[in-house]
Amino acid sequence: MLDFKKIVLGTFGYAAVTFPLAYVWHLVAFKTTYEKLGYISREEPIIVFGFFAILLQGALLALIYPFLCRGMSIIKGAVTMALVMGIYHWTMHVLAAAAKQQLEPLSLWFGVETAYLAIQFTLAGLLLALIYRKPQQENIKSDPALS
Numbered sequence: 001m002l003d004f005k006k007i008v009l010g011t012f013g014y015a016a017v018t019f020p021l022a023y024v025w026h027l028v029a030f031k032t033t034y035e036k037l038g039y040i041s042r043e044e045p046i047i048v049f050g051f052f053a054i055l056l057q058g059a060l061l062a063l064i065y066p067f068l069c070r071g072m073s074i075i076k077g078a079v080t081m082a083l084v085m086g087i088y089h090w091t092m093h094v095l096a097a098a099a100k101q102q103l104e105p106l107s108l109w110f111g112v113e114t115a116y117l118a119i120q121f122t123l124a125g126l127l128l129a130l131i132y133r134k135p136q137q138e139n140i141k142s143d144p145a146l147s
Contacts, residue, residue: 002063006131010062011055013127018054018120023047025116033112037103061085065128078122078129086121090114 026034027045034040061081068084069077094113103109 003066006066007059007062009131010065010128011058013131014058014061014124015051015055017123017127018058019051021116021120021123022050022054025119030112033108037105037109037112038101039097039103039109061124061128062131065132069129069132072129074129074133077132078125080125081128082121082125085124086117089121090117093117 026040031040064085065077065081069080072080090113094110094117097103097113098106098109
């Protein structure tokens with residue numbers, strides 16, 4: 001059964017972690033790098049589109065996590081989520097963009113975006129694993145050795 005509270009927490013938690021990271025990474029810390037690469041071509045990016053994209057990603061990840069990582073420890077669930085969804089997102093975002101856009105040099109594009117996604121999905125995986133962890137009381141009740 002879906003836990004609406006955890007889905008909402010996951011959605012907004014993901015947005016609270018990812019949006020500031022995305023904003024600072026792409027539009028402050030590495031802004032000139034992305035401009036040099038030719039990735040950001042709008043004079044004024046439409047920030048609200050980015051925010052809604054992140055909100056939708058958060059909702060989808062919060063929905064997927066309990067099915068993908070059911071029964072896993074916090075660490076195993078976090079790593080599984082980070083790898084599966086991070087690699088999936090990398091193929092759609094980094095690899096596909098390199099195929100369609102004139103991003104030069106490609107080594108810089110792959111390096112900077114891969115680093116960003118590694119940070120993003122490591123944080124997202126940890127966050128979702130913590131949100132979906134079993135409460136300590138349930139762990140004690142389910143362990144026959146502790147009863």
